[in-house]
Amino acid sequence: MTRRYNFCAGPAALPEAVLARAQDELLDYQGRGLSVMEMSHRSNEFVAIAEQTEADLRQLLGIPSNYKVLFLQGGASLQFAMLPMNLLGHGGSGNFIQTGIWGKKALTEAKRLGFRHHVAASSEASGHTKVPAQDALQISTDAAYLHYTSNETIGGLEFDYVPQAQRSDGADVPLVCDMSSNILSGPLDVSQFGVIYAGAQKNIGPAGLTLVVVRDDLLGSAPPTIPSLFDYQQLAEAGSMVNTPPTYAWYLAGLVFQWLKDDIGGLEAMDAINRRKAQKLYAAIDASELYSNPIALANRSRMNVPFVLDDARLDNAFLKEADEAGLLNLKGHRSVGGMRASLYNAVPEEAVDALIAFMADFEQRRG
Numbered sequence: 351m352t353r354r355y356n357f358c359a360g361p362a363a364l365p366e367a368v369l370a371r372a373q374d375e376l377l378d379y380q381g382r383g384l385s386v387m388e389m390s391h392r393s394n395e396f397v398a399i400a401e402q403t404e405a406d407l408r409q410l411l412g413i414p415s416n417y418k419v420l421f422l423q424g425g426a427s428l429q430f431a432m433l434p435m436n437l438l439g440h441g442g443s444g445n446f447i448q449t450g451i452w453g454k455k456a457l458t459e460a461k462r463l464g465f466r467h468h469v470a471a472s473s474e475a476s477g478h479t480k481v482p483a484q485d486a487l488q489i490s491t492d493a494a495y496l497h498y499t500s501n502e503t504i505g506g507l508e509f510d511y512v513p514q515a516q517r518s519d520g521a522d523v524p525l526v527c528d529m530s531s532n533i534l535s536g537p538l539d540v541s542q543f544g545v546i547y548a549g550a551q552k553n554i555g556p557a558g559l560t561l562v563v564v565r566d567d568l569l570g571s572a573p574p575t576i577p578s579l580f581d582y583q584q585l586a587e588a589g590s591m592v593n594t595p596p597t598y599a600w601y602l603a604g605l606v607f608q609w610l611k612d613d614i615g616g617l618e619a620m621d622a623i624n625r626r627k628a629q630k631l632y633a634a635i636d637a638s639e640l641y642s643n644p645i646a647l648a649n650r651s652r653m654n655v656p657f658v659l660d661d662a663r664l665d666n667a668f669l670k671e672a673d674e675a676g677l678l679n680l681k682g683h684r685s686v687g688g689m690r691a692s693l694y695n696a697v698p699e700e701a702v703d704a705l706i707a708f709m710a711d712f713e714q715r716r717g
């Protein structure tokens with residue numbers, strides 16, 4: 351068996367130790383004689399897995415007790431719709447900071463459903479290369495929440511600060527953050543947020559699971575006309591089991607959380623590794639004549655590193671030779687082209703070293 355280095359933006363690399371443990375437990379979970387996939391979600395065994403997973407996540411992120419943790423389906427994209435359904439039940443508008451494609455999708459979905467919306471700031475004029483500054487935010491007087499995307503996975507643009515949202519009357523506006531592509535990459539102060547959400551398939555586990563962390567006071571304002579599966583309050587009351595949850599993905603997320611705690615040593619340690627990985631790749635890009643990345647230094651994503659070759663005719667050769675060298679999935683998103691190396695938690699530092707060595711070699715051979 352040869353496992354190669356996987357730089358996919360998502361579904362992304364999983365820690366090898368997690369896959370090995372899942373393999374070990376696949377047919378017979380801890381002597382129970384069946385797979386986790388075959389268990390009732392209401393069984394004592396699965397309820398124990400579910401509770402341990404939540405407890406480990408709460409410990410890793412330091413989630414305060416006045417927040418609920420939901421394990422849902424539908425991806426981050428369904429949250430684009432569930433958020434306004436749940437948070438605008440008493441009126442008001444969703445305010446959005448626009449820093450790229452995913453933030454735009456979140457706004458477009460709220461718009462499509464007929465909710466009031468307002469662009470509080472946008473980095474579009476800079477080609478989404480620089481995050482808007484705190485003092486550029488214009489919060490509307492009817493703002494019920496401020497939504498932003500802490501890391502734009504396609505553009506490779508990451509916030510270097512947590513926005514503060516206040517209306518002109520001084521009222522605090524709950525902050526809602528799509529953390530799909532940088533959750534768990536480092537420590538976080540959850541108490542600054544009203545809602546945090548993320549699709550699992552980058553730093554949490556396999557696709558099919560969506561994590562939502564929601565502050566208690568934001569529950570209970572969804573209108574009764576929405577499906578019960580979309581109502582945070584009902585989902586929270588049922589422990590995310592209004593219907594059958596994605597049990598196996600939930601279990602795998604639990605293994606990833608244990609790996610983060612026990613093998614990595616927590617989110618501070620993860621943060622240090624991630625910074626090192628990203629810094630060395632950006633340094634290699636900046637030092638080269640062939641590769642470039644346009645993002646403002648302070649906003650360069652630690653998780654997704656897009657770069658272009660100065661001659662796009664070399665792209666195919668680059669990708670082919672990278673693949674042959676055991677470096678997978680470096681092609682940029684179809685909407686922007688070029689390359690993208692995603693350096694999520696499970697991508698080991700050796701993978702980044704191997705990529706840098708390959709890039710230098712490729713450049714030298716073309717030079």
Ligand code: PMP
Pocket residue numbers: 360424425426427428452499501502503504528529530531549550
């Ligand atoms: N938000 C961000 C920042 C993303 O990167 C993605 C997926 N790449 C999404 C939302 C959409 O996630 P999903 O496919 O889980 O709906």
